Amino acid sequence: MTDFDKPHMEPKGFFGYLPLSPSDLVDRKTPTDKVFSLAHFGVPIIEASDWQLEISGLVNQPRTLTLTDIKDLPRREINTVHQCAGSPLDPTSPKRRITNVTWAGVDLAYLLNELGIDPKAKYIWSYAPDFGEFGGYSQSYYLKDLSVNRILEGGVLLAYELNGEPLPHRHGFPVRLVIPGYYGTNSVKWICRMILAAERADSVFTTKLYTNPARSEEGKNTTGSPVWEIAPESVIVSPGDNSLVQQDSCLIWGWAWSASGAERVQISVDDGKTWDRADLETRSEWAWQKFTYNWQPSSKGAFTIIARASDPSGNIQPITGARNAVHSVQVNVE
Ligand SMILES: Nc1nc2c(c(=O)[nH]1)N[C@H]1C(S)=C(S)[C@@H](COP(=O)(O)O)O[C@H]1N2
Numbered sequence: 001m002t003d004f005d006k007p008h009m010e011p012k013g014f015f016g017y018l019p020l021s022p023s024d025l026v027d028r029k030t031p032t033d034k035v036f037s038l039a040h041f042g043v044p045i046i047e048a049s050d051w052q053l054e055i056s057g058l059v060n061q062p063r064t065l066t067l068t069d070i071k072d073l074p075r076r077e078i079n080t081v082h083q084c085a086g087s088p089l090d091p092t093s094p095k096r097r098i099t100n101v102t103w104a105g106v107d108l109a110y111l112l113n114e115l116g117i118d119p120k121a122k123y124i125w126s127y128a129p130d131f132g133e134f135g136g137y138s139q140s141y142y143l144k145d146l147s148v149n150r151i152l153e154g155g156v157l158l159a160y161e162l163n164g165e166p167l168p169h170r171h172g173f174p175v176r177l178v179i180p181g182y183y184g185t186n187s188v189k190w191i192c193r194m195i196l197a198a199e200r201a202d203s204v205f206t207t208k209l210y211t212n213p214a215r216s217e218e219g220k221n222t223t224g225s226p227v228w229e230i231a232p233e234s235v236i237v238s239p240g241d242n243s244l245v246q247q248d249s250c251l252i253w254g255w256a257w258s259a260s261g262a263e264r265v266q267i268s269v270d271d272g273k274t275w276d277r278a279d280l281e282t283r284s285e286w287a288w289q290k291f292t293y294n295w296q297p298s299s300k301g302a303f304t305i306i307a308r309a310s311d312p313s314g315n316i317q318p319i320t321g322a323r324n325a326v327h328s329v330q331v332n333v334e
C-alpha cells in the first residue's frame, strides 16, 4: 500500500534553509526567497508530468488527480502564518522559524465533498514519497494525519502556488498540503496519496515524533497530543538584540499569532515583574498581527525587553521550556 517510486532527491539527507532572524522579519508578507525551508530526508525533485494524487479509503468515489485536474478546481488564496514547530528531537526549545505568506490551491473541503466523505471517516492520512533516515528511524515515505473536522472548517489547501508563483521544489512542487493554524510539519509537501480513515495514523511522524508529552492531572493520565494547532507566540522585530536606543522614545514592535489568533500582547522591561499591554491589530485570515508599544525608558543603561502573547482562550506564552517560549531582546538605553 505504501510502495512509492523512489524520487531523485537533491539534496539528499536533512535539509534546512533558515535565512531570517526575528529582527529580519520586517516585511508583513515574507518574500519567497526568504521563506525558511525544512525537509527531514531532503528535497525530492518531482516533475509535474510525473505527479499524481490518489485519494482513497473512506470516500464514496476514490479518485486519482493530475496537476491539471487540481488546477481546474476552484482556486482559493489564503494568507497565513507558516511556522515550523522546531526540532521533534528538542521540542521544548523555541526556534522561531516563522513567516507570513500567501498560498493558492483548491480547498480540500470542496474536493472531498465532491468525492463524498463516508461518515465513518474521522482522519485523513497524507503521504509523500521522500524517504531516508531521521532521528534514528528509517522511513520509505513521509506520513502525517489530520482530522476531517479541521478540513471541513475550511482553508486547508492542496496548494500549487506560494506568493503567486508555482511552488519551488523545496516548498513542495508540484502540490503540497497547507493547513492554516497548524505547525508546518503537518503540511505535507510533494503529497501523492491521501487515505480517509476512522482512526489516526500510527507512524513515526504522527504518534512517535511530534507528540506533546503526556501529562498526569489529578491522578488521570492523558496520552500525548499531536503537535497540530499553533500555540500563542510573538516575536520582537524592533529594537534588535544588542541595539542602542534613545531614552526619549523607543518604538517596540513585532508580530503575534496563534491558531485562533492573538488576543493580547504584553511587554515587560523589568524581567517579567510587570507587564504593559501593547497595541495589537486584529487578524485577517490566518495572518500574523502587528503589535506596537511606545516605551519611554525610565533610565539609561541595560534593559531586557520581553513580549508575550495570549490567545482568545487565555493561553499565554510561557517564559521558558516550550517551543513557544517568549522572545526577548537586550538593549542599551543611552
Ligand atoms: N513530504 C514532506 N513534507 C514536509 C516535511 C518533510 O520532511 N517531508 N517537513 C515538514 C516540516 S517539519 C515543515 S516545518 C514544513 C516546511 O515547509 P517549507 O519548506 O515549505 O517551509 O514542511 C513540512 N512538510
Ligand SMILES: [Mo]
Residues within 6 Å of the ligand: 038, 083, 084, 085, 086, 184, 185
Ligand atoms: Mo518543521
